Amino acid sequence: MITQTDVKMLEETAHLAQVRGRSLWEDARVRFFRNKAAVAGLFVLIAICAFALFGGLFAKFEPDYVDFSLMGANAYQGVPSLSSGHYFGTDIDGRDLFARTVQGTSISLLVGIVGSLVAVVVGTLYGATAGYVGGRTDGIMMRIVDILMSIPFMFVLILMLVIFGRSILMLFIGIGLISWLNMARIARGQTLTIKNKEFVEAAIATGVSPFTIILRHIIPNLLGIVIVYATLLVPEMIIFESFISYLGLGVQEPNTSLGALINAGASQMTNGTLWMLFYPLGFFLITLFAFFFVGDGLRDALDPKDR
Amino acid sequence: MSEPILSVRDLSVTFDVRPQNAWPWTPSLKLQAVSGLSIDLQPGETLGLVGESGSGKSTLARAIIGTVPVSGGDILYKGQSLMAMGRQERRKHRRDVQMVFQDPLASLNPRMTVGDIIAEPLVTHEPDTPRKDVKSRVGELMERVGLLPNLINRYPHEFSGGQCQRIGIARALILKPKLMICDEPVSALDVSVQAQVVNLLTELQKDMGLSMIFIAHDLSVVKHISDRIVVMYLGRPMEIGPSKAVCRAPTHPYTQALIASVPIPDPKAERARVRPILEGDLPSPLAPPSGCVFRTRCPKVQAVCAGDRPVMDTSGPDQMAACPFHD
Ligand SMILES: Nc1ncnc2c1ncn2[C@@H]1O[C@H](COP(=O)(O)OP(=O)(O)OP(=O)(O)O)[C@@H](O)[C@H]1O
Ligand code: SF4
Ligand SMILES: [Mg+2]
DSSP, rough: OOOHHHHHHHHHHHHHOOBOOOOHHHHHHHHHOHHHHHHHHHHHHHHHHHHHHHHHHHHOOTTOOOOOOTTTTTTOOOOOOOOSSOOOOBBSSOBHHHHHHHHHHHHHHHHHHHHHHHIIIIHHHHHHHHHOOOOHHHHHHHHHHHHHHHHHHHHHHHHHHHOOOOOHHHHHHHHHHHHHHHHHHHHHHHHHHHTSSSSHHHHHTTTTOOHIIIIIIIIIHHHHHHHHHHHHHEEEEEEHHHHHHHHOOOOOSSSSSHHHHHHHHHTTTTTOOOOHHHOOOOOHHHHHHHHHHHHHEEEOOOOOOGG | OOOOSSSEEEEEEEEEOOOOTTOSSOOEEEEEEEEEEEEEEEOEEEEEOOOOOTSHHHHHHHHTTTTOOOOOOEEETTESSSOOOOOOHHHHGGGGGEEOOOSTTTSOOHHHHHHHHHHHHHHHHOOTTTEEEEEHHHHHHHHHHTTOGTTOOGGGGSSSSHHHHHHHHHHHHTTOOOOEEEEEEESSHHHHHHHHHHHHHHHHHHHTTOEEEEEEESHHHOOOTTTTEEEEETTTHHHEEHHHHOOOOOOOOHHHHHHHHSOOOSSHHHOOOOOOOOOOOOTTTTOSSSSTTTTTTTTTTOOGGGOOOOOOEEEETTESOOOOOOO
């Protein structure tokens, strides 16, 4: 039996205990971890990052160490084997493919993450400012984006790499230049919708300053979509870099990236050294899929519209 | 009569609307959302503002709180023109006028806790208040509007519509404003909750001696709580008068039609009743009818109605109607 006093006591304890609310971020986290594919993707991604960071410790050879005895004979002697220490075999120059795959993976990840970071910082600020200020400023800022977007960037980047020489820095500059454009558009579109929400109007009406409104009301509501898009941008940038490297214009020897390794492997396809293609290609595909799964999971978890 | 706390003088608000699929150089259309509206609000008074959807009620409210640009006329707060105020002065003034919004959930930032939302005006205007005081004031106010103070760390999406509106009310009241504008505060809520929220508002208004503008799209909500009522149609005032008079003896044909369109709870009486039903649709606000804007739907329309725009004319004690043929 529940007596009156019990009821009263229950009410009082309810009164005393401060209930902690669950923010939308926490909700999103719960939703994300319920999504099996996304969680699997996340684990794979962590594994790949660990591989890129610490894989070098397990390699028996330096990535640029050339084993002259294997040079040109890698089809017979450079076969992947645990006993020789060349876990993934060797490439045409007798270099250890395991060490080179580790290096390629880390450079590809770096390219993807740098491109995506530039997009987040530059794109979000640019887009949110254009959207919030509106009017003519918005018009001019977005026309600039349109013009930059209409330039065939692959072509310009190839030209730049040819003129200024092939270097990682050039590649980063090139990727940084294009990656933020789409992000700026997305951030602006979002800002326009958020700006017209009643809670922003309420803030304006009470006299909150525009800068505080952007920081307190616009950016937190924009962040979900920015995170999703940034995650999906990483694989896009990796593909972009791979394509450039596949053309032989990307990362320079002795450095390498997954795209460059795939290129080397593909050119040796007829020589019976298929491992040269399959190991880098495997890492490439697994990385991309992991990012896509995580990105999709984040979208389902963060974007309220698709729920 | 004392000095009005708010007087709106011949206010008009015009929006530029881009025609669809137009060339960039075609001029934008002018939408007169509010036009030629004058009202005075006495301290402690509740003014009901009634009109169909799209009649410019929210726009008028926005003009008063200063979130849409005013294109003509003036708004005086305690005799001081808001239009003439500088930026800083205007920002300071904003603490005296607060608004409760039409959509309870949309008016709360989904990423902020209830406590932060309610405290925002306080933190904005009194940034030096110690955190402890802010929290205790928020707690007190939450209790006052009927929310458990232990919900302070919750987020808006964890509340029902009625509770969200209570949060909105608490936010509007934390700075102890002089004037509160409630823009259809209950039309998005369940009928059972509507009465609770309306009662809460009237109670708070009495306790704190607030002046209030209460917006609704039909008379039934406002008639009990307002001292005077303004009826709007297509951005123009149709009738202004004491609440009782407007509801019992409406003088403007539009108000009469509005009152007649409220269903009577008894089905027999409802069927037996003859009533001048509002026919036709609301004309486009982009191309309002010439003369009296109501003439396309008015049961008493005459040839002269298309001529000059009718002016406000005394139609009873303290009552005015914008129609030369008022009762
Ligand atoms: N920012 C804007 N730009 C262009 N037109 C607008 C804007 N805001 C409102 N309008 C137009 O002004 C007119 C009046 O709108 P308002 O929101 O004031 O009506 P309302 O009486 O509040 O209606 P409701 O009962 O639906 O809230 C409408 O025709 C609307 O389309
Ligand atoms: S002025 Fe004419 S059209 Fe307008 S309300 Fe009066 S009678 Fe009707
Ligand atoms: Mg409205």
